[in-house]
Amino acid sequence: MKLGTLKDKSWDGALVVVSRDNSQYVKVPEIASSFREAIEDWANLKDRIAKVYEDLNSGAISGEPMDEKLFHSPLPRTFQWADGSAFLHHVKLVRMSRNAEMPESLYEVPLMYQGGGDNFLGPKDDIPQIDFSHGTDFEGEVGVITDFVPMGCSAEDALDKILFCLIINDVSLRGLIPAELKAGFGFFHGKPSSAFAPFALTLDELEGAWNNGRIELPLNVELNGEYFGNPNGKEMHFHFGQLIAHAARTRNLMPGTIIGSGTVSNDSTEVGSSCLLERRMIEKINDGAFKTPFLKVGDRVKITMNDHAGNNLFGTIEQKVVQHS
Numbered sequence: 001m002k003l004g005t006l007k008d009k010s011w012d013g014a015l016v017v018v019s020r021d022n023s024q025y026v027k028v029p030e031i032a033s034s035f036r037e038a039i040e041d042w043a044n045l046k047d048r049i050a051k052v053y054e055d056l057n058s059g060a061i062s063g064e065p066m067d068e069k070l071f072h073s074p075l076p077r078t079f080q081w082a083d084g085s086a087f088l089h090h091v092k093l094v095r096m097s098r099n100a101e102m103p104e105s106l107y108e109v110p111l112m113y114q115g116g117g118d119n120f121l122g123p124k125d126d127i128p129q130i131d132f133s134h135g136t137d138f139e140g141e142v143g144v145i146t147d148f149v150p151m152g153c154s155a156e157d158a159l160d161k162i163l164f165c166l167i168i169n170d171v172s173l174r175g176l177i178p179a180e181l182k183a184g185f186g187f188f189h190g191k192p193s194s195a196f197a198p199f200a201l202t203l204d205e206l207e208g209a210w211n212n213g214r215i216e217l218p219l220n221v222e223l224n225g226e227y228f229g230n231p232n233g234k235e236m237h238f239h240f241g242q243l244i245a246h247a248a249r250t251r252n253l254m255p256g257t258i259i260g261s262g263t264v265s266n267d268s269t270e271v272g273s274s275c276l277l278e279r280r281m282i283e284k285i286n287d288g289a290f291k292t293p294f295l296k297v298g299d300r301v302k303i304t305m306n307d308h309a310g311n312n313l314f315g316t317i318e319q320k321v322v323q324h325s
Helices: 035-040 042-058 088-097 155-159 177-183 240-247 276-287
Strands: 002-006 014-018 024-027 081-084 112-114 127-129 140-146 162-169 220-223 226-229 258-260 300-304 317-323
Touching: 002 024, 002 035, 014 035, 014 042, 024 042, 035 042, 081 240, 088 276, 112 240, 140 240, 155 240, 162 300, 162 317, 240 258
Parallel strands: 081 258, 127 317
Antiparallel strands: 002 014, 014 024, 081 112, 140 162, 140 258, 220 226, 220 300, 300 317
């Protein structure tokens, strides 16, 4: 299935079912008013939503023509947004940028921070920038939405709790993060609102690209209309079951929890990067100096993921940086 959320006057938006080819959508208020509501009662509602999806794809019913500008992130808000850092090449470059030592447990224990899930940006919403010195950066990621996950859940069992997958722009303010970490209490100001591509997919929609708890497809990133990178999600060191289990180690996770992979990163310069910080660190290593600036007003970021046939799976994140007034 492929679901999304139309913007309206409510905090949660309106749930819609999206056709497999992204060409149309249909509202389903008789089933659930919002995606959040559907997830919280998924066991009872999934078959009814699946029937609408089947009918939409077969032509038994017709929907509205697609206009992604009408869409919010699939979950405009949620009660839990936790982002891991499962691509170790990215971890190493980030630590180098801060002159920080590598954690001894790097290969055994996932890194994870708890983000603000109360106010996500839409996939076409502007990225507000208060001060260029804050070092505004994009981070292309993949993620999953879970059902209820009990505290102490195993990594293997956690894989069965995944309801949907997503792609993400996890906006970061690189100029603020080092001081926050030095203070010893973690990210806050350095991690403003993230954005998600408009459509959330059940895992069967990946058609063979979901393997070992990983989405094994390239994430396509463009900056100002030019190629920036297409690293593949298959190089996650920790799979999503391990990330979910880590998040649930000492707490239950409620339905609608979003778990992010961290910046998709491959140990190869040939595939580029999915964030500015990585490119800057590679420049520093190779040339002795940073060359690429962080985002400035007017810059545009585009993030997509295609299946093996070249079809856009999740819709498109396409955002412009603007001056916050």
